[in-house]
Amino acid sequence: MAQIRVEALDKSFGTFHAVKSANFTVEDGQFLCLLGPSGCGKTTTLRMIAGLELPTSGTIRLGGEDVTMNRASARDIAFVFQLFALYPHMNVRKNIGFPLKCEGVGQAEIERRVVEAARILRITELLDSPVSGLAGGDRQRVALGRAIVRKPKCFLMDEPLGALDTEMRDAMIRELRALHDRLGATTVYVTHDQLEAMAMADTIAVMNHGVVEQVASPRDIYDRPASLFVADFIGSPPMNFLPFRGGLATGAQVIRLGEREVAIPTAREALPDSDLVLGVRPEHVRFTDRGMVRGEVYGAEYLGTTQIVTVTTRYGALKARTPAHLTFRTGETVGLDFRPDTLSIFDKASGRAIRTALHEGGAHG
Amino acid sequence: MTVAAHSVVDPTPRTRRFAGALVIVYAVITMIPLAWIFLTSFKSPDDAISYPPKIIFQPSLEGYCNLFTTRSRQTPDFIQTLGPPQGMCDDIARSRNMVIAGPSNYLPRFVNSLIIAFGSTVLAVALGTLSAYGFSRFRVPLKEDLLFFILSTRMMPPIAVAIPIYLMYRAVGLSDTRLGMILLYTSVNVSLAVWLLKGFIDEIPREYEEAAMIDGYTRFQAFVRVVLPQATTGIAATAIFCLIFAWNEYAFAVLLTSGNAQTSPPFIPIIIGEGGQDWPAVAAGTTLFLVPIVVFTVLLRKHLLRGITFGAVRK
Ligand SMILES: Nc1ncnc2c1ncn2[C@@H]1O[C@H](COP(=O)(O)OP(=O)(O)OP(=O)(O)O)[C@@H](O)[C@H]1O
Numbered sequence A: 001m002a003q004i005r006v007e008a009l010d011k012s013f014g015t016f017h018a019v020k021s022a023n024f025t026v027e028d029g030q031f032l033c034l035l036g037p038s039g040c041g042k043t044t045t046l047r048m049i050a051g052l053e054l055p056t057s058g059t060i061r062l063g064g065e066d067v068t069m070n071r072a073s074a075r076d077i078a079f080v081f082q083l084f085a086l087y088p089h090m091n092v093r094k095n096i097g098f099p100l101k102c103e104g105v106g107q108a109e110i111e112r113r114v115v116e117a118a119r120i121l122r123i124t125e126l127l128d129s130p131v132s133g134l135a136g137g138d139r140q141r142v143a144l145g146r147a148i149v150r151k152p153k154c155f156l157m158d159e160p161l162g163a164l165d166t167e168m169r170d171a172m173i174r175e176l177r178a179l180h181d182r183l184g185a186t187t188v189y190v191t192h193d194q195l196e197a198m199a200m201a202d203t204i205a206v207m208n209h210g211v212v213e214q215v216a217s218p219r220d221i222y223d224r225p226a227s228l229f230v231a232d233f234i235g236s237p238p239m240n241f242l243p244f245r246g247g248l249a250t251g252a253q254v255i256r257l258g259e260r261e262v263a264i265p266t267a268r269e270a271l272p273d274s275d276l277v278l279g280v281r282p283e284h285v286r287f288t289d290r291g292m293v294r295g296e297v298y299g300a301e302y303l304g305t306t307q308i309v310t311v312t313t314r315y316g317a318l319k320a321r322t323p324a325h326l327t328f329r330t331g332e333t334v335g336l337d338f339r340p341d342t343l344s345i346f347d348k349a350s351g352r353a354i355r356t357a358l359h360e361g362g363a364h365g
Numbered sequence B: 001m002t003v004a005a006h007s008v009v010d011p012t013p014r015t016r017r018f019a020g021a022l023v024i025v026y027a028v029i030t031m032i033p034l035a036w037i038f039l040t041s042f043k044s045p046d047d048a049i050s051y052p053p054k055i056i057f058q059p060s061l062e063g064y065c066n067l068f069t070t071r072s073r074q075t076p077d078f079i080q081t082l083g084p085p086q087g088m089c090d091d092i093a094r095s096r097n098m099v100i101a102g103p104s105n106y107l108p109r110f111v112n113s114l115i116i117a118f119g120s121t122v123l124a125v126a127l128g129t130l131s132a133y134g135f136s137r138f139r140v141p142l143k144e145d146l147l148f149f150i151l152s153t154r155m156m157p158p159i160a161v162a163i164p165i166y167l168m169y170r171a172v173g174l175s176d177t178r179l180g181m182i183l184l185y186t187s188v189n190v191s192l193a194v195w196l197l198k199g200f201i202d203e204i205p206r207e208y209e210e211a212a213m214i215d216g217y218t219r220f221q222a223f224v225r226v227v228l229p230q231a232t233t234g235i236a237a238t239a240i241f242c243l244i245f246a247w248n249e250y251a252f253a254v255l256l257t258s259g260n261a262q263t264s265p266p267f268i269p270i271i272i273g274e275g276g277q278d279w280p281a282v283a284a285g286t287t288l289f290l291v292p293i294v295v296f297t298v299l300l301r302k303h304l305l306r307g308i309t310f311g312a313v314r315k
């Protein structure tokens, strides 16, 4: 097992800039999710770590060693593809043993390790089946078997659950995480599904248009988004954004939203008068008659234990998550309030989050 | 009549019967000439040209005997002086006042056909697979133009360049050689092979090779051990198309071969018997000529059934 360091990694396909100066480190034994919308460069980044694609510039280190230009077979990694890439002309046993055969491991040793991998993944009874008849989850287990049988430096997985149905996926998420806890293998896992990333990752790297926007724990990504994009991409429904104009002094504890003052986490940097955005998670919106923002109920979406209430205000439609037992009439006028210590403030032009006390409260680790 | 039974995918029994009848009619039309050739190969020369044509006749192996031998006419007195006949063909020949003078050229021509057709097929498919893989997987400069160029070599009937090729072959000493014919048929077939196989290889997800390369194979090993086994369908289909062309090719064979390298197609029609064409022998030669293609196709039919759709319906 080894640490993975990606430094200033760049990749262009002709004139198209797919990955822009990506930096992140996956510590030994850590599970990192590369998360982002389709086409943002996740797969390209992963393929560069694997050696399937050569970077335009930048450095990749595996366990301290610079492997940027090494061929894939010399990197001692395992890759799990979305398509599983099981060899259709081999049965399960041969598929799992294939990497060992490539390395020239003896037949008895291959057999021993294949059986062990199959036991870990609970597919022992499938060993002699052809891969073509397997169900999605089992195919995925075989693909994982092929990865773990070799005890590589790290695992790279590209949307390995993308082809499974929801139920199978939930089961596999738990299995994958349990497998990771057991093997302690350094893992980079690509997904566009934030629930997968939240459920499995130690660290999430959020990508957008080739840029790594934030690398942090799932909790920090959710509570302390580093940019407008991250705040918008993570969470369902996403964060509410209220645009306003104003300056900010270091130590400021309120902002002016229209005629009202809104309490915010203490500002840790000063900003000249500019276009800013106040970010509020739906669950941090409260209904009070004395609320600082007033609006009309547009509708409610019932979700079982909670409901999402949409309120039209002068700042646009805001969504609030409230207990399901409260009732709202469409057209009813309501007042809204925000929990001060949870608010984020972004610079509208750059999308960057302004540093406030929010970024200090238990943000480490 | 229930309307609910109507399905958009399953043909109705009536359509099914109609389609079945159509297929049978087509099969009969295409099979009759073959059946006729097969029957003729067992007729005596007289039965072969009798009018109205005979469907019921006394079968004879004279056509096959004549195909494999050359004979000379002798007087009955001379034949009397010979010992007992050496086998069935000798017997038939003597009954017509002939003696067998030696083997005919059919067998060497047949062997030429086998060597040239299979040789050029192997070469065309091998070259085609490699270049199709290259075009499918790598960023080749001017890829589209090169592929179009390869395709464009098929836009002209090959025989249009027969004279230049004839002169070229004479100049470099490839006329009437097996190597020359192999190279010629390969160059005609390789464009077909590249295009057919590129379609098949494009359909094989590149993740398979990438997985193998991560697991420690070089690209070439991954190509041989991972890509080729999955491309067997396409390779089989391509091989059959190439083989059929090379096996049946007539025009170049007439022009460029006369002796050493002559293939069966120019040889069979000119089998001459006494007083003209020896039809039973021609029919026998044609019947045997069909055998290798039939055998090859039957051997590969498992792959063909999937391959003939050109990869459109994998799995
Ligand atoms: N070989 C290539 N040649 C040209 N462009 C490419 C190539 N590979 C990827 N791209 C482009 O780079 C961008 C990033 O692709 P990438 O596959 O990394 O996205 P992704 O984040 O994995 O998306 P998805 O969630 O759809 O898999 C895409 O716009 C894609 O079109």
Ligand SMILES: [Mg+2]
Pocket (backbone or CB within 6 Å): A042, A043, A044, A158
């Ligand atoms: Mg991808």
